[in-house]
Each structure stands twice: as C-alpha cells, then as structure tokens.
C-alpha cells in the first residue's frame with residue numbers, strides 16, 4: 659500500500675516539482691502515472707523508495723511512515739520495492755546473470771539460494787537461456803526484461819517503473835506492459851510512469867494524471 663498525503667517537493671533552486679498531492683494505491687493495484695514532460699512523474703516515483711525526500715506532507719509505504727525511517731532502515735524499505743528505469747542501467751561488464759543477482763549479493767544471500775532466485779526471475783521474463791550473455795548483445799526489449807528480472811529478484815511487494823517503454827517500439831512496449839500485468843496478477847503493486855497515452859488507454863488501469871506538479 660502506498661499513501662501520499664499533501665506531498666510537495668521543491669528541489670534546491672526553488673523548482674516546485676510536486677505541489678501537495680494526495681492519493682492512495684492499494685496492495686495489488688496497477689496504476690499509471692501520466693502527464694506531460696516536467697509534470698512531476700519521476701519525482702513522484704522517486705519519493706517512494708526515498709531516492710528523494712518530500713519537502714512537505716506524509717508518505718506511507720506498507721504501513722511505514724517514511725518520515726520516521728532512519729538512514730539505517732532505508733535498505734529494508736528498498737528491498738520491498740523493485741525499480742525499473744527507461745535506460746535499464748545494466749552493468750555492461752557483467753553477465754545477465756550477474757546483473758540480476760546484484761541485489762541479492764548486496765543483501766548477502768547465500769550463493770545457492772541467489773542462483774535459484776536469479777533463475778526463477780529470468781524464467782519469468784523469458785530469458786533463462788541468456789544468463790551467460792553480455793547485456794550489450796541483447797536487444798533493447800531483452801535488456802529491459804533483464805532490468806525487470808533484477809527488479810523482481812528480491813520479490814518486492816511494489817514495483818515502480820519510470821518510462822519503462824520509452825525506448826521501445828509499440829510491439830515491445832505492449833509486451834513489457836503485459837509482463838507487468840503478469841506480476842500484478844500475482845499480487846504485486848505497480849506504479850508505472852508513461853508517456854504512451856494510446857498504450858495506457860488500451861490497458862485500462864487506473865490513472866494518476868499530473869499537470870504541473872498537481873493531480874488533475
């Protein structure tokens with residue numbers, strides 16, 4: 659569950675990215691965040707794993723008020739939230755397997771268990787046969803699927819995706835969104851920022867529409 663109450667974000671320099679927004683996303687919901695460039699979509703998503711702190715207002719994630727989280731507890735919060743970016747941010751000098759394993763290595767998982775989970779994640783995104791590949795040898799859609807496998811490998815209850823199909827053609831974009839729907843069907847909460855109005859309309863999930871830092 660994600661609840662924003664009166665959340666505002668002003669960046670240093672005085673840029674008001676969010677101007678007091680309130681909404682709730684229940685556990686197991688899939689919600690799109692839409693709006694023009696600069697409307698505050700990325701900022702909204704970045705507040706959930708505390709990549710940014712709000713200037714004002716409260717944010718509750720899975721019953722935890724983020725304002726009360728000490729720096730030491732932030733890694734625990736982040737383990738419950740998978741993050742997917744437009745540019746997927748894979749490490750170019752590591753194999754697909756190693757990229758997906760990274761969150762588990764950081765969390766100190768034992769090798770056998772990590773291997774089991776990485777393979778399960780790669781299987782879910784249909785890339786089990788590419789575990790030894792270099793990311794650079796994969797297509798854009800496959801690289802994005804590796805990014806998704808890395809985001810789900812810790813079995814987060816929430817997935818947030820910032821323009822996950824921004825670099826993909828329409829067919830691949832649809833494929834990625836369908837993959838998100840599969841995770842949603844097993845109970846994962848999803849918040850996805852997207853510019854692709856046609857695709858968002860077609861999929862028909864709830865929409866939070868931002869305009870100039872406010873919910874429309």
Ligand SMILES: Nc1ncnc2c1ncn2[C@@H]1O[C@H](COP(=O)(O)OP(=O)(O)OP(=O)(O)O)[C@@H](O)[C@H]1O
Nearest residue numbers: 669670673674675694695696697698699700701702
């Ligand atoms: N780190 C930052 N420092 C200062 N201003 C920022 C920062 N990040 C974003 N902004 C500003 O905050 C506003 C909202 O930006 P944000 O990236 O959240 O919008 P967006 O809707 O995701 O846009 P896009 O669709 O282009 O990615 C913009 O005016 C942007 O310039």
